[in-house]
Every structure is written in C-alpha cells, then in structure tokens.
Amino acid sequence: MRIAPATWQDEAAFYDAARPFWYPVARSVDVSTGSTKATTLLGEDLVIWRTADGQAAVADNLCAHRGTMLSGGTVTASGNLQCPYHGWEYDTAGICRRIPQRPEGTPIPTKARVASYPVKEQAGLIWTCLAGEDGAVRDVPECPYFEDEDWYFHVGTPSEWECQASRMVENFLDVSHFGIVHPDTFGNPEVEIVEPYDVSTAADMLSIDAKVPYLAQDPWGEPEPGHTMATVQVDYQYKCELPFTAWIQGLTAGEGYMLYISASPVTANRTTVFWAFGTPSSLAVSDDEIERREQAVFEPDRVIVEGQRPEWLPLDLTAELQMRFDALGVAFRKALEHHGFPRIAFLRKPTN
Numbered sequence: 590m591r592i593a594p595a596t597w598q599d600e601a602a603f604y605d606a607a608r609p610f611w612y613p614v615a616r617s618v619d620v621s622t623g624s625t626k627a628t629t630l631l632g633e634d635l636v637i638w639r640t641a642d643g644q645a646a647v648a649d650n651l652c653a654h655r656g657t658m659l660s661g662g663t664v665t666a667s668g669n670l671q672c673p674y675h676g677w678e679y680d681t682a683g684i685c686r687r688i689p690q691r692p693e694g695t696p697i698p699t700k701a702r703v704a705s706y707p708v709k710e711q712a713g714l715i716w717t718c719l720a721g722e723d724g725a726v727r728d729v730p731e732c733p734y735f736e737d738e739d740w741y742f743h744v745g746t747p748s749e750w751e752c753q754a755s756r757m758v759e760n761f762l763d764v765s766h767f768g769i770v771h772p773d774t775f776g777n778p779e780v781e782i783v784e785p786y787d788v789s790t791a792a793d794m795l796s797i798d799a800k801v802p803y804l805a806q807d808p809w810g811e812p813e814p815g816h817t818m819a820t821v822q823v824d825y826q827y828k829c830e831l832p833f834t835a836w837i838q839g840l841t842a843g844e845g846y847m848l849y850i851s852a853s854p855v856t857a858n859r860t861t862v863f864w865a866f867g868t869p870s871s872l873a874v875s876d877d878e879i880e881r882r883e884q885a886v887f888e889p890d891r892v893i894v895e896g897q898r899p900e901w902l903p904l905d906l907t908a909e910l911q912m913r914f915d916a917l918g919v920a921f922r923k924a925l926e927h928h929g930f931p932r933i934a935f936l937r938k939p940t941n
C-alpha cells in the first residue's frame with residue numbers, strides 16, 4: 590500500500606486552520622524569571638521569556654538585525670530581551686528599545702521590531718495565539734478544578750510525539766482500546782464490548798461531550814477475594830475543546846480525578862503534549878507517582894499513534910471504517926472539518 594504524503598498546500602491549509610486558537614508553548618515553571626526558552630508552534634520559531642516582574646512574553650525567535658536566535662540572549666533588568674549578537678534590546682511587545690552601537694538619543698528605526706504574540710497563563714501553562722488576541726476564535730479552554738483549593742494538580746512533564754496533533758487527540762478520545770493497549774495500567778482485558786454512549790457537540794462545534802461507563806482495572810487497588818485483579822467502576826466524562834485540548838474526568842464512587850491534555854502542534858506532523866493531572870487534595874498522591882502512572886498510560890498510546898498512517902487524521906469519513914463505538918472520534922473529525930482543517934487525499938487499496 591502506498592500513502593500519498595501531505596503536500597505543502599495541505600500543510601499551509603492545516604496551519605491556516607490551526608492558527609486562530611490558543612496553544613500551550615511551555616509549562617509556567619519551565620520559564621523562570623529572567624530566563625528564555627526556544628520553542629516552535631505551527632512551524633514558527635518562537636522565544637519565550639519572563640521579566641523580573643513575572644510577566645511572560647512570546648515573540649518570533651529572530652532578531653530583526655541579522656536573524657540571530659533571540660532565545661540565546663539575556664533578559665535585562667528592565668524586562669527587555671537582549672540579542673546575543675549585537676545586544677539590541679526588545680521589549681515584551683517586540684519593539685526594539687535600544688541599539689547599543691548608536692549614540693544615546695538617536696531615533697530607533699520603526700522597522701527594528703519582531704512580531705510578538707499575546708500570552709495567558711492558565712492551568713500551569715504558558716499559552717499563546719499566533720493570530721493575536723483579536724484573531725482568536727475562542728479563549729483558552731478551562732481546566733476544571735484547577736483553581737479549586739480542594740484539588741491538587743500536578744502539571745506533567747510535556748512529551749514529544751512524532752504525530753499530528755489531531756491523531757494524538759483522537760487517541761485520547763478513543764474509548765475502545767483500553768483493555769488491549771493498557772492492560773498494564775487501567776485497561777481491563779476482560780471488558781471487550783463498548784456499551785452505546787451518547788455524544789453531544791455544541792452548536793458552534795467548539796466542544797464535544799460524552800460520558801462512557803467503564804469497569805476499569807485498578808492496578809493500585811487490592812483485588813476482591815477470589816479475583817485476580819482489582820476493578821473500579823468509572824464514569825469517564827469526556828470533554829474535547831476544539832481543536833486540540835481535551836479532558837477526562839474519571840468519576841468513581843470515591844474521589845475521582847481529572848486528566849487534562851493539550852496537544853500543541855509544533856508542526857503539522859509533530860506535537861508536544863502538555864498535561865495536568867488533578868485529584869482531590871485529600872488523596873495526597875505525590876508528583877512522582879502521578880508522573881510515573883500517567884507516563885505509563887501515555888507511552889503505549891504514543892507508540893500506536895506514531896505508527897498510524899496516513900500521518901494526517903483523515904477527515905473524509907469514508908476513508909476509514911467508522912463503528913458505533915467510534916462516535917466520539919467521528920464527532921471530533923466532523924468538528925475539525927467544520928473549523929476548516931483540511932482533508933487530504935490518500936490512496937487506500939482494499940485487500941482481497
């Protein structure tokens with residue numbers, strides 16, 4: 590079987606559709622006061638820095654003078670980002686405020702500036718929108734309970750996936766692989782049938798809800814007498830916030846938990862997965878334990894998703910098989926297409 594690659598036109602269409610949304614570009618803790626960080630979002634190289642008064646800023650990682658990467662520079666006491674080559678200084682709006690080679694008082698050319706982008710900090714993450722605040726289709730998706738004093742959240746180590754963000758998020762919304770892909774964690778190999786579940790998509794197609802009951806394996810619990818594994822009945826409350834943020838609240842008879850993810854498209858085929866895991870504070874699960882458990886859940890998903898072809902999630906619903914239990918993924922594909930994400934043509938030969 591041969592799969593036609595996505596073309597540069599497809600890539601441009603993907604970037605155009607993805608641009609008017611907010612994406613996380615770093616964890617807040619990873620950009621400390623006075624530090625800089627290089628990142629890439631939708632194929633654009635960016636620099637993030639934090640001023641002495643705690644404000645985070647995001648701009649193009651490209652000095653207007655000689656194309657030097659500003660992320661190699663330093664943050665001045667006044668909060669400017671100083672280029673590592675000739676020391677030009679840019680403020681948080683991207684405007685050059687100082688050219689050290691020129692006598693004091695000489696006007697600075699208006700072209701001496703770099704594009705800057707709006708910043709919000711929410712759910713322990715630094716978010717930006719390349720289309721600017723006014724160009725954004727929607728606000729940063731909320732993480733329920735994050736500000737709730739009775740909940741504790743661990744903002745996890747971001748992981749790099751060699752896949753399209755759409756593929757990653759669809760996997761997060763896939764409810765029929767648990768027992769097969771996750772038998773070492775929550776997946777229950779004895780539960781194969783997916784009971785019918787309802788999916789509702791908001792009128793603006795910016796959010797999708799579903800509730801899926803599941804008898805999960807509880808690898809950290811004690812099995813009942815006569816059973817080889819501990820199980821727990823969970824209602825998975827799903828929410829997808831288009832395009833690439835989603836969360837699952839695991840509602841149990843006990844305390845429950847919240848897993849929030851946002852897949853940030855580095856390029857059309859590469860994704861950084863930001864995530865936060867919350868539990869009621871009374872459970873007192875350590876950061877290390879949360880990190881270990883969640884990475885053990887994500888890792889087998891990453892291996893599957895990185896191998897999926899075509900690398901681009903097919904939005905043409907006839908391109909793959911859609912089952913009743915794929916309803917959540919189907920709603921996600923429809924919503925992406927509604928918001929202008931491109932279909933790609935690829936060859937798929939049925940086998941005899």
Ligand code: FES
Nearest residue numbers: 652654655672675
């Ligand atoms: S290249 Fe940045 S100041 Fe010259």
Ligand SMILES: [Fe+2]
Nearest residue numbers: 760770771890
């Ligand atoms: Fe999974």
